[in-house]
Structures are given as C-alpha cells and as structure tokens.
Amino acid sequence: MKSSSFFRAACMLALFAPLCTLAQTTVNGPIFTDGPGYRRWSVGINGGLLAPVAASGGSNDFTKWKASAGYGAYIKWQLLHSLGIRADYTGGKLAGNNDRKLGNGDAPGRALNSFETKLKWSASVSAVVNVATINWMYKKNAVQIYLSGGGGLAGYSPKISTQLEGGLTKYSQNSTIKEFYVPIGAGLKFKLSEAVNLDLGYTMYYVDGDNLDGFNYGPDKDKFSYGYAGLEFPLGKRTKPQLSWQNPARVMYDELAQQKANLQQELEASRAANVRLTADVDKLIADADGDGVSDYFDKCPGTMAGAKVDGSGCDLPKDTTPKQIITKVTITEDDRRLIKDAIQNLEFEFAKSSLKPSSYPTLNKVAEMLRTKGFSLKLGGHTDNVGSATRNMALSKDRAEAVKQYLVEQGVNASKIEAVGYGANQPIASNKTAAGRQKNRRVEFTIY
Template sequence: MKNLKNLTFLLAAGLISAGAQAQTKSTIEGTTPLGSSSEYRTWSIGVNGGILNQTNLFNFARRGNTDMDNNAGYSVYVKKQISPSFGIKAQYLGGKVGGKNAVLGTGFETKIPYSVALSGEYTLANVNWRFFNSVMKPYAALGLGVMNSEATLIDGNTQTKQDKITKMYVPADIGLKFAIAKGVNFDLGYQLNFVNKNFDGVVNGVFQPDVFTYIHAGVEFALGSTAKPFLGNSNPVATLLADNAAKYDAIKAERDALKAANNALTARLDKWDSDLKDDDGDGVPNKFDKCPNTPSGTKVDGSGCPLPEIKHETTVIEKIITEEDKKVVDEAIKNLEFELSKSTIREKSYASLDRVAAILIEKNFSLKLAGHTDNTGSMQLNMRLSKERAEAVKAYLVSKGANPSRIEATGYGPTQPIATNATAEGRQANRRVEFTLY
C-alpha cells in the first residue's frame, strides 16, 4: 500500500512539471469576460483505478476488522460543467471490499457488481483569484446513488454467501486535479462511501452506516472541439486579466501610432517653415533666393537678385485686363492642385501657372493670391496651410520671372468658405487659392 501511494504521487509530480508550460494560457484562449458557455467545452469523461478497502481517516464503522484487504477498484464518470467551479457528474464504481479480524478469525468480502451515483463537484481553484490559472486544482464532491452488492461472511474456514441487495449510498470525494494539457486533467482522489444497509453482511442500527474508501488515480478528458478550453479548468479572473491586458496593448499600440504620426507631421511642418523662410525680406524664399542677404528695400528679380537701377523716366501706361487675361487666370485656378495636406504644387499645374507668370511679366500686372481651406483640422494648422499654399504659388511665379513686389500672398484658412463644409464636395470647393489681377 505504501509503495502504491509513493508511485502515485511521483507520477503526479512528473505530470505537473511536464504540463506546466502546456497549461500557461490554455484555459483562457478564445474566451471573453462573462462570456457564454458556448466558448468552452463543458462535457468531460473520466476513467480511474485504485484501492478499495474498509479503512478511513477516522477509523469508524470498522466492525472490529483490524486487518483490512486492499482490493482493486475502478470507476468511470461523465461530467457536465455548469460553471468554472461547479459540475454534476454521473459515476460508475465497481470492485470488491474486504476486512478481517485475525484474532477472532472472522471477516467479510463484498463484491460490488455496480454502483451509480449522481454528485455535485466543487473546484476551489476556479473561484479563487490567487489561483487564477493554477495547474493544481483542489476539489470536493458529494452525491447520492444506488449500489448493488453481494456480501460473504467469513468465520474461520466457513464462508456464508448472502443474497445480492440494492441499497442507497452517499459518495463524498476530496482530491486534486492537475491540468497537464488543454482539456486533460490527472486526477488523484480519496472517496468515502456511506452505505445505509448491511454492506459487510451485518445488519446495522438506524444511524450506523457502513463505510468504505476508494483511493484512486486517473485521467479526465474534456469532450468537444479541441480549439476551445475546458470550462472545468477555466477561471473567470484569468479571462478578465487576459482581456484587460489585450485591450491595454491595443490602446497602447494606437497611442504609439498616433504619436509617430504627430512627430512625422511636425517634421513636415518644420520643413515647410524652412523652405518658405525669407531671411533678407526681399519676398523671395531662401530656397529660391540666389542672392541672399540683399539689403532691406532693394528691388529684386524672381531669383532674389537686385534689379538694375532705372535712371530714365518711366511713362505711366494704363493697365487693361482683357477677357483673355481673365481666362488665363481662371484656367490657372481651375488646374491648381497641391499634394495632400502639403503646400507642394503638383507638376500638372505648372503649365497654366507659367501662362499667368507670362502675363505678369508682359503687362506688369499686380496679383493678389488668397489661400483658403475647409474646416477639417485645427484653426492654427489651416491658417498656416492656406498661407503656405499662397506663398508657394507666389514663389513659383517669382521663379518664372514675375516681380515679387507685385504679388501679394495671404492665407485665410477656413474663415471664408464658398460652400458648405458638411459635404465632401463642399469641402473640396473650399480648398482653393484665388487669383485677383489688378
């Protein structure tokens, strides 16, 4: 008996160490907090074997049988898990139980052709937050069943076989289950069975049940899809913690992505500031200024270089804006396009802008550029973008030879819409640069 116990516990220790890693998250994968039982496997089957004898932890109801027999017993059960901590199982138990009094030469042997009981099983680890994903799970069970038994009384060399009888009995279990894999438990248990009639062949008093024990080891297998965890191995606290960690990671990833996008936008705005900066104040951005550090007030050409001083008198010429001039400007406005959320002019707009530059040079017109945006984004960003786009058009015209002193660039942001900002078409119409010749 001692060797059997040692072997059983050594086997349990080995299964625990082998299955610890396999169990890490197998009880929570694919589940949600307060989720329905359909997320789990709820049916299981168990098979075990062990020792049947008349002893018990308190040595009561022994009938003077000081020498117990250790006989093989076996059991099969089917269990329906109602919640992580509670299940109902139907158990079959078979084998035989015996005991002797060596001094008196008396004893008994009782065969159990069958016994069937319905028990409620409570798992402590699955309702305790301290063991939220534990490999070792203490449990206790209590039930009521029907047993068929046949007792043989022994008196010296005489054996008296009694008739088979069917009686009520109460099985009470305590034990440990070790979750060695997803949906597989190794089971070590101690079961006390209280029988209400002469189980050992001796008629008892009204409140004197017969008692025998079943010490067993076995395996429990969850039934159903292996993609789902077993409800009997699942702890709601583990599911809640895993769900909280997943949501935290998702929010953190989203925050990091937004932070990276904001940094990229800031870098882009800094580059725009650098490209449009005009240190010498001559109206030509540094990017296009071929003559930096021009003295203040000096008239310059489109490349930022001083214009030759005109010493002869100039004749005032009346400026007449023709319909053809207006058509050229309207076409430039129509064809003007920028890169998305940038002040970079797209190449397809160059041709029409070149024609506007030619008119400004030929007829010495003045031009007002007014940048506008929709109301998407912050006011600060829209005011900057509208100004930068107007300045970009001016810089392009100046690079083609237009007089920068005759070109005014202003940004109005979303303050002067020409259409509603409630529709995509309206917002598209509001994103514009207006040209005014004079």
Template sequence: MKNLNSIKTGTFLTSLLLSGSLLAQTPSTGSSEYVKPFEPNAFRTWSIGVNGGAMYLGSFFGNDDYAGRKTELGYGGYIKKQILPSFGLQADYLRGKLSANRSNLINHDENGPIASFSTDLHWAASLSGNFTLANINFRKRQNFIQPYATVGAGLAEYKPSTTNTAGATTEIHNIGEVIIPVGAGVKFNLTKSLNLDLGYTVTFVNSDNIDGYTRGTNDKYSYGHAGLEFAFGNGKKPQLAAHNVVADLENDYVGRYDDLVKQLDAEKDKNARLEERFNKALADEDKDGVADLFDKCPGTPEKTVVDGSGCPLAERKPDVKVYITEEDKKVVADAIKNLEFDFGKTTIRETSFASLTRVASLLINKNFSLKLAGHTDNVGSSASNTKLSKARAESVRQFLVSRGANASRIEATGYGEDQPIASNDTDAGRQQNRRVEFTLY
C-alpha cells in the same frame, strides 16, 4: 482496529488541510503555460484515473451497526470530462470488500445471532460532478495542487454474508441498490499529463442491508484512495482543470498594454522625426519670408524684396500710357491697303514692304502692341482657309520682327472664312474678305 482507522482518517485530513498552504508555494511555470483567452480547443479536457486504497464500513465518524469494523482493500477507476476550469463530469467504478466483527457491536441485542459479516462489493458505478475548489493562484500564476469535491449518484451490486455466534455462515443473494457518493480530495500535478490523486469518499446506500444487519438506518461505506490521473491529448496543451485562466487574462492584458506602450513610443519617435523634418522644411535661413524648402534663390541679401519662389523681384517700371494718333492710324491703314500676297500663298509681295516697314518703326518708336487678324474668302475648304489666314498673319508678324519690332508685342491669329466683311458671291466681295487686319493698342 478502530485506532488504526482513526490514524488513517487523521492523516488524510491533515494532508487535505495542508494543501491550502501548499497553494501559496506553487511554482510558476512561466509564460510557456500562457493560453490566449477564449482560444477554442486550447486545453486538454479528457482524462482517466486508476486508484486503490482502503475500504471500511461507515465513515470516519464511526458506524451505526458495528464497532469492530475492518479495513479492506478496494480499487477502481474513472473517466472524466472537464467542462469548465472548476467543474467536470466523472464516471467512477469501484470494487472491494467490507467486513466487521460483533465483538464491539453497538446497541445489539444480547441474544442476537450475528457475530460478524463480510460483504463483497461486486461493483459500484456512479456519475459525479467534480468541483475543483482552488485552481487559481494569483501569486504564482500556475497551480501545483488542486483540492476538489465530488457528489453524484449511481448503482452498486453487493453480496453480504453473516456468521452467527455458533459459527454458522449465511450468504444473502446479490443485492442492487442506489448509492450517493460524496467525496473530497486533492491532486498534485506531477507533469503536464500526469496527476497524483489522493481522495476520500463516503457512499450512502439506499438500504440497511450491506452489512447483513438491519436496524432501520441506511448504511454507508468509506473509501480512501491514492491513484494516478492521465490526461489525454496533445502534451503541449495544458489541462483545463489545472490551468489558471485568470493568469491568462492578466497576461493578455499585460501583453496588450506592453504592445500599446511600444506602439505609442514608436508613434512618438515617428512624430518627433516628422516634427524635425517639418521644422527643417520651414526654416528660412536668409530671412526673406520664403521657407528654404521652396526657396529657389537661397542666400538673398537681407531686406531684399522677393517673389513667391524667393527670388528678387525686378524693379518695376512705371506704366506708360499709350496714345494712338491719327497719323499712327494712317500708317497702319496704308499698310493694310498696300498689303498683297502671292496668289494662294503666304509670301508678301515687295510692293507691301515699304508700308509694313513704317509700321515696324511705329511699333519700335512708340512701344505699341499690335494684333494681326488674318481672314479669307470662302473659296476652298474651311480648314485650309483657317490655316492660310493664320499663316499670312504670321508672315506679317515675322516681317515686322525682322525689321526690329518686339516679337512679344505682336500677336498673330487666323480666322479663315468665319468673319467676312463683304459678300463672297462676287469677285469684289471676295477681294475685300481676303485681308489682314491691324489693331494697335
């Protein structure tokens, strides 16, 4: 029996050690497993497990009281909350049996009465921290295997019974004790929601009575198990304990880098198009110094002097200085003196035509410019007077233009009653205020 336990223990340890090499062969699940870093509620964190396996007294190093220990059946289950990728809290339950015979009892009293024992472990409940030892694989991004270790504390209730050398059996009452379970194992991700769990746990009992034989050293028992773990929640979400968070960070970095490269490439293309349009807009095909975009007269001959719109400048005539003689002033003064309008109208009377015609000839012959300023008295409203003064000045302008004067050199303005030269309280004063002034320049 001892050899059988050694073989079982060796097989389990071998599988545990091989898990390290299997990590290097973990298959990648691809980008479908990517989770945005720090995304809340992106993982499944609750799971339950069921298991069964072999129980025996002591540990794989042996036991203190019996050498002829037997391997018995145990079974249990747990519920786990994964808090971090590498740490979770796990509530375990276990039930089973322990037994051994006295044939190989170590350091026993030759006259001792105990020949064998059998203990029913009614239940053992504990709360443990579950530490995932390797859930990161930098090469393959997603794990297939997660080695883990556990340590916790709890309570157990058991009932030992012993058989003496005469064959008499003694049952001891139910005993409850504090226990400290310490374990290790490895999980294989079969699907997104199902894991195969292989593990080994040594439970230290806070007493020396679980085997019915007291020597002063606290007892312990072992449980090697195989089981299945089922993850709760949305099947599209990965399990937190089996997920490679570092790969997420890398994928996020690579994705952001790729997006930035695309943005920079798009910006370069945009700038290249803008530069092409800019160069095209600044092109000057006719070499006149005005860009084609603003050139309103493209194709001007080389060395042509152009204005800001690219059109040829007209040849500028030299300025001619204007001299106004006394005779010129007399012609204008006669026109003013003889200027008469129909009462309240803008119609010029015929008696004024001759003197105005001489003014038109003067403007034509000497290329003078003329400003006409119309004025009225204060009879009537200010608005109507302004309108009338402007209209009379414009009437004189039209007459001069009709006689050949350059319209662009004659300006007509009306001031109404605002600039009197005499009192408006008398008829004579009002007559003087009703006038059109002529200013040559």
C-alpha cells in the same frame, strides 16, 4: 425510505452549484477553455481500503468496522479548468462485527455477530471541482485540492452470522442487491509529469437503503467509505497541456500585461508620427530670412531683409533699364476674363501645395499680362473645413505661395505679388456637401 438520500443529493448539488457557476461565469475566453489547445480526457486506476463507516455520518449497524482492500477506476472529461465530469467504478469487500462494547461497557446485545459484504460493483457519475491550487501564481499548477459529488448505483451481496450459529449465511436469496447511493469525496492531486498524475482521495458513499451490512437496525441508512491512492493518465498528445492544470488567473494576467505593452508601443509610435508631422509643417511655413519664400523652397537662405528675390529666394539682378512712369493702370474685360480662366483651371495635387501641369498654360498668360502691363496681384488661398485649423491655414498659405513662385519663375516681379492664406475662415459655399467643399478649396486672384 428513499427520501433522505435524495435530500442529501439535493444538498450536495446546492453546495457545488455556486462553485460550478463561478467557474462558468469567470471563464470567458479561449485562454481558459481552448479545446484544441488542451488535453481534456483522462483515465485513472486506484487501490486502497474500504470500510463500512463514513467520516461524516458515523458507522453502520455493527459496533466495530474492519478495513478491507478495495480497487477502482475512472474516466474523466475536463469541462473547464476547475470543473470536470468523472465516471467511477469501485469494487472490494466490507466487513464488521459487534466485538466492541457500548459506551457503558456492556456488550451490544444484538442478534447478529458479524457481516461480510462483497461490493461486486458500483458505478457513479460525479462533478469534480478544483477548489484550490498551491502554486496559484504560476501558469501551470502542480498540486490541486478537489471536491466531488454525484450519484450512482451499487451491486453487493451481504453475508451475516448470528450469535448462536457463528457461520456466515446469505442475507437475501437474491444474488445481488442493487441500491442508489450518493458519493461525496475530496482529494489531493500531484502532477508528476505530462504523462501521469498522482491521485490521493477519500470518498463517502451514502446508500439509499439499510441492507449494506445485512442488518436493518435503523433508523439511519447505511454508508461506506473508500480511501485510495492511484495514478491518472491524460489522453492525447503530450505536446498539449492538461486543461485541469492551467491557471486562468495567471494566464489572464499575462495576457493583460501583453496587451498593455502593445498599447504602449502603439502610443509611442503615434507620438513619433505626430513629431514628424509637426516638423514637416514647420518646415513648410518657416521663413527665417523673411524674404517671402519658405525655407523649404528657399535656395538662397540668409538674404537681406526686404531684398527683392525670385521664387527660389535668391536676389534678383539689378534693373538698369530706365523706369517707365505709368500714369494710369487700366484693367480691361479681357484681363478679368484671363484671371477668371486662371482661377478655374488652377489645380493642385491632392492634399498638397504642388501645382498640376494642367494649370501652367493659363498661369503663363497671367505672367505675361503682369510683366507687360505692370499690374500687382494678390493671391488668397482658401480651404474647406476638413482637418485641423492649423493644417488648413498652412495648406492655404502654401498653395498661394506655390502660385506666386511659379509666376515669379516666369519673370514676374516678386514684389508685385502678395500671397496670403486664409484657411477655412472665408467659405463661399456650405462645407456640409462635397460640392460646397470643392468650391471652398480655391486660390483667388485680385489684380490692381
């Protein structure tokens, strides 16, 4: 007897399962279900008309039904923006009779004349799914279409009258009959303000019994419906929005648009930084007048091509002293040892071409040797392979130029010194280890 109602309940759960699953799989971020940021609880009251008939399933065991006053209340918890759990209470009266003739014009010919059932109470728990919103392109909606389905228990007392007696008598000696039922409903909700919503709905109740009207006519079980209008009041601070009115698709769109704008700003900032870095590199390696001194260090730009200049790029004073003819250049072991010490003590600022003061003492000795003995010197700058090839080539050239500039400032003839940068092209050790990379970062001195 109860199997058909359980079958109806199973069918409705199967109907709502895809909607609930869609809501759960689609909602994946705090912009949809940020609990502390939304109001989830609400209560509602409503009033309307009860009738022993359902839009899907027809009437009960009497040919004519009557609409009677009904009332209800509920409390709801919004789980997701499109899914809520609602506990309902409904009460009122159901009535009907056999005054309406059959399709062939004959009287029903049934033993009972009319019934009246007092619906003392009915309590149910339902899932409420928001299936559509009217203004879906806005973050906050104002109109909703929803469906509901669940299960509950009703307590009622039917009274019946026969054709002969005419008066209403109790259907059962029990004061109240209790039956399980499945409520299936739909509704339209309007947001009037942050404090109240207008709720218009219609719910069909499929009872697991044929005793709602006091007449076991069969074969179908009884049902009734409730059309209502009511008010819903969200609980919590009004500064927090109601979760059920949030539009996650629109919020996601705005979030993605903001992320795109942020990425665009970061890209523009990166491009500006690259432009500045390129300008700095060009400034370090540019030599417009071709005097061997970078424009960045050149204090006398525009000198004649091929002119002898000092480390700051300015013309050297003319040498009026008689030139000594050096017939032979001899490089001693002391000279080689001095060059070796200068290489070992040579240090630069990290990732820069600036000499550290610790390099000055040995470089001063090298400068004195070059001045007194007239040697020529070739400076070869080298780096490890960390960084881009262009940057390494520029850094190796700048470091060799920095050593040349210092020696020239100590009185060495600039034309006697050649500064060359090789970048990372001539390693003397493996770049796979820190020790190897340290050896590769060097400036080689070659006297002749």
